[in-house]
Structures are given as C-alpha cells and as structure tokens.
Amino acid sequence: MKPLFNPGPSPNVRVILAVLMALGLLVADHHQHHLELLRTALSLVTYPLQLAADRPSQLFREARERLAGQDVLRDENTGLHRENLLLKARLQQFESMEAENARLRDLLGSSLDVGERVLIAEIMAVELAPYRQQVMLNKGTNAGVFVGQPVLDANAVMGQIIRANPFSSVVLLITDSDHALPVEVNRNGLRTIAAGTGPNHDLELLYIPKNADIQVGDLLVTSGMDGRFPSGYPVARVKTVRQDPDNPFTTVIAEPTARLDRSREVLLVWNLNETSRLQALTAEAAKPRDMPQ
Structure with missing residues (x-):
C-alpha cells in the first residue's frame, strides 16, 4: 500500500x-x-x-x-x-x-x-493660704540676711524679712493683713500708713482726713519713719478714693507697684546702719510669741 x-x-x-x-x-x-x-x-x-x-x-x-x-x-x-x-x-x-x-x-x-549693698535672691516657695501673704527665699543668715531686712523687686517694695534661717528666709509681703508700712504721697508729702488687706492684694491707707489732698493715681513712697525702709522707695498707686458719711476718715485703696505675684528674683537691701539694725533685731526678739511671724 x-x-x-x-x-x-x-x-x-x-x-x-x-x-x-x-x-x-x-x-x-x-x-x-x-x-x-x-x-x-x-x-x-x-x-x-x-x-x-x-x-x-x-x-x-x-x-x-x-x-x-x-x-x-x-x-x-x-x-x-x-x-x-x-x-x-x-x-x-x-x-x-x-x-x-x-x-x-x-x-x-x-x-x-x-x-546700697544689695543681694539678689530667688523665690523658692509661695504661701498658699489665702490669708497669708508670704514667700520663701533661697538666701539666709549665711548670706547676711537678717529679720526686718527690706525686700524689693525691680519696681517697688515687696515686703520685709520676718524669719531668717541659715539657708532660707521668709518674706512678709506688704499686702499681708499683718503688715503696715509708713508711706507718704509723693506729690505733696502727705504721710500715712499703708496696711495690707490680705486676699484683696491691695493696700488700705489708714486715718486719712476727709479734707486731705489725695487723688487717684498718686504715687505712694516709703517715708522712712519706721527706721527699716529708707525713704523714697515706690510702694503703690492710689486707685480708689471714697468718702463714706458714716466714716470719719476717707477710704483710700492703693494698688502695689511691685509685681508680687509674678516676680521670681528679689533684692535684699542693706540700708540700715548697725545701730538701727540692732534695734530692729531687739524689737523682733521682744515680740510676744503669739504674734504672727
């Protein structure tokens, strides 16, 4: 096939x-x-x-x-x-x-x-009680700090030392209700006492006659009458002047010039001579124990 x-x-x-x-x-x-x-x-x-x-x-x-x-x-x-x-x-x-x-x-x-001789100190702690206006500094007696020593910030008077330890000290602010400071009106020299009001953070001027020449905006400075604070330091400015018919004196409220709630560094001032310093220390030691420190 x-x-x-x-x-x-x-x-x-x-x-x-x-x-x-x-x-x-x-x-x-x-x-x-x-x-x-x-x-x-x-x-x-x-x-x-x-x-x-x-x-x-x-x-x-x-x-x-x-x-x-x-x-x-x-x-x-x-x-x-x-x-x-x-x-x-x-x-x-x-x-x-x-x-x-x-x-x-x-x-x-x-x-x-x-x-004058000054020392810069830093605020370590702030008193939190509403009726106590105090701060603690990081300088004490080892740095020469003494009771009654004036304390300033960059603007005005803040207070004074009320307790001094070797490495720290306590400042009583001018707004504390236990603090009173002799002041005068810078404009006319009118002298008075500026007392702290505590929680209000203001100063009240005591015993101002109703015919006194004082106005809102007047600058208050230290008068130096207490022997602790030298004269001429700024303290506060008048913010309220009120006449009360039931009060024989004029109600005057002033606002501190110092930045009491913001300053972190302060100035410790040696402005007293040795005799005045000893007098201040003696007066502090003679205080009754039940008085606030």
Whole structure:
C-alpha cells in the first residue's frame, strides 16, 4: 500500500539544510545587511509583546520603590517631628532664659538706683493660704540676711524679712493683713500708713482726713519713719478714693507697684546702719510669741 504523502528528505538532511541556510543568511547579512529592514519590522511587531511581558516586573519594582519611599518618608517625617519638638522645647528654654535675663537686668538697674549693698535672691516657695501673704527665699543668715531686712523687686517694695534661717528666709509681703508700712504721697508729702488687706492684694491707707489732698493715681513712697525702709522707695498707686458719711476718715485703696505675684528674683537691701539694725533685731526678739511671724 503506497503512502498518501511523500515523506520527503530525512530529518538529518533537513537539519543540515537548515544550518546551511542559516549560515548563508548570517554571511549575507554581515556583508550586505539585507535583513536589517526585516529585523526592524520584527522588533516593531514584538515590542508590544515585550512591554506586556515586562509590565508585571515593572509594576512590582514600582510598588516596591513606592513602599520603600513611603517608609523613608515616614521615617523622615518621624525624625522631623521629633526634631521639631526638641527645637520647640529649646525655644521655650531660650524664651525663659531671655525673660530671666530681662528680669535680672531690671534688678541690676534697681540695685544701681538703690546705691546700697544689695543681694539678689530667688523665690523658692509661695504661701498658699489665702490669708497669708508670704514667700520663701533661697538666701539666709549665711548670706547676711537678717529679720526686718527690706525686700524689693525691680519696681517697688515687696515686703520685709520676718524669719531668717541659715539657708532660707521668709518674706512678709506688704499686702499681708499683718503688715503696715509708713508711706507718704509723693506729690505733696502727705504721710500715712499703708496696711495690707490680705486676699484683696491691695493696700488700705489708714486715718486719712476727709479734707486731705489725695487723688487717684498718686504715687505712694516709703517715708522712712519706721527706721527699716529708707525713704523714697515706690510702694503703690492710689486707685480708689471714697468718702463714706458714716466714716470719719476717707477710704483710700492703693494698688502695689511691685509685681508680687509674678516676680521670681528679689533684692535684699542693706540700708540700715548697725545701730538701727540692732534695734530692729531687739524689737523682733521682744515680740510676744503669739504674734504672727
């Protein structure tokens, strides 16, 4: 039975023919470049297929780079946030130091105006009881602090030392209800007593006659009559003058000039001679024990 199709050359012959044709094409292309156009056409045809084959790997690389970029950005953002917090904290310290330097400059200017021996002290604690107007300083008898010593801030009189320990001391503020200070009106020399009012944080002028020349805005300064505070230190400004028919005296309220609730540094003043200082110490020691200290 004859086969329907002629099987043709054997496989070995076919391979040899294919190799010879390939060699011939390579030689012809090398010398004559006849296949350049064909190669260009085939590259245009296969380019979309190459893009399609490379797209998954490209997407994977882009996703990995995007995730890596997000991690880098997240790390950079975290670092910048921390650095921002640190800079803000340092800025707060700089602002605090700047304010402290301003206060110290004010105190230095006040000490030059005082013209006496002075010592800068810092407030350590504030009495929290509403009817006690006292603060504690970080200077005591080891620094020469003594009972009755005047205490000022950069603006005016704050109070006086009522208790002195080796390393600390207690100041009775002029607004305490147990404190009274001889003052005079700077405008006309009218003398009176400025007594503390406690929780009101004001001063009340005692025994002002109704015909006295005193006005709102008058500056009150120390008169020096008590032998402790030298004369001429600012104390307060008059803010209320009221005539009460039932009161034989004029009601006068003054606001302290010192920043009693804001000052952190104060001036301790040595303004007494030795005799007056001994008298002050003797008077302090002779006080009855039941009197507030």
